[in-house]
Amino acid sequence: MIPVEFDYQVPESLEDAIDALARGGEDAKLLAGGHSLLPLMKLRLAAPAVLVDLKRVPGLRGVAREDGTLRIGAMTRHSDLEDQPELGLVSHAAGLIADRQVRHRGTIGGSLAHGDPASDLPAVLLACEGSVGVQGPEGTREIPAAELFQDYLTTAIAEGEVMTEVRLPALTDYGFGYRKFMRRAEDWAMVGVCALVKQAGDGTCEDARVGLTHMSSVPLRATAVEEALRGSPLDAASIARAAESAAEGTEPPGDLNATPEYKRHLARVLTRRALEEAAGFTAA
Ligand SMILES: Cc1cc2nc3c(=O)[nH]c(=O)nc-3n(C[C@H](O)[C@H](O)[C@H](O)COP(=O)(O)OP(=O)(O)OC[C@H]3O[C@@H](n4cnc5c(N)ncnc54)[C@H](O)[C@@H]3O)c2cc1C
Secondary structure, three states: OOOOOOEEEOOOOHHHHHHHHHHHHHHEEEEOOOOOHHHHHHOOOOOOOEEEEOOOOOOOOOEEEEOOEEEEEOOOEHHHHHOOHHHOHHHHHHOOOOOHHHHHHOEHHHHHHHOOOOOOHHHHHHHHOOEEEEEEOOEEEEEEHHHHEEEOOEEOOOOOOEEEEEEEEOOOOOEEEEEEEOOOOOOOOOEEEEEEEEEOOOOEEEEEEEEEEOOOOOOEEOHHHHHHHOOOEOOHHHHHHHHOOOOOOOOOOOOOOOOHHHHHHHHHHHHHHHHHHHOOOOOO
């Protein structure tokens, strides 16, 4: 399929990219890896008149550590993250996105800005309680993960703003796990679950974070699971009991692959497995 004709601009600075977006107005779109936007354009579900490609804007790619925070440039590719296992959950989850070809093009900024509830990294940002930094004509601002994902393919990033970086607490004293269920290898998640667990000195669970992928029109936290596990012994029985609440408050979309009820079942099973992985009972 061939997209509708569009103008293509490749600014060499962030300021020029913001100017180009402002000039294009609602008909302009940023282009990062193109692996979500271009398929939509080819299907003619999106028809921007102007594409502003971020590939030559300096300073948007790479990872820096600062006072316990990971600062990941928005144009950092999934494969860059996958190749740095010391980044923990975000590296592990990035390595499970599609295949290496997609991971070589897709970026963390594109994935988070696109706001697809089937994408893997939004739930990771949410569970880590991270944020994104954006810059626009009015200056810079920070959007916490809990406010970023507003609805299906809709985020709090305003028209004219560019996401410049992703901020994640390093969470080095947490174990982590990610479980994803799909019909074919390298597919999008029918359901995905990421888990982070911090163990106290007496073997109980000091903190638990669980993020759900594709269980609603936005990524979700499984707060009932987290509350059930905090303060409990971090053993198989407590994890199994807590995981039973994984589907509470979810509204998974039914589709060709599965009914909502089956997805709720998957959420419970995958939550138990992701928590077991995070607690060190099973390997990834
Ligand atoms: C075959 C295939 C399989 C895939 N499987 C998975 C999967 O299993 N899991 C998964 O998570 N993803 C999957 N993806 C999606 C992939 O991860 C995409 O690369 C990603 O979702 C979008 O990133 P991108 O850099 O390609 O963004 P683009 O497609 O370039 O852009 C996506 C959207 O974000 C906006 N945008 C991009 N960058 C910025 C920025 N810096 N600031 C503001 N807005 C911005 C664009 O304007 C556009 O609206 C798959 C893609 C393909 C083609």
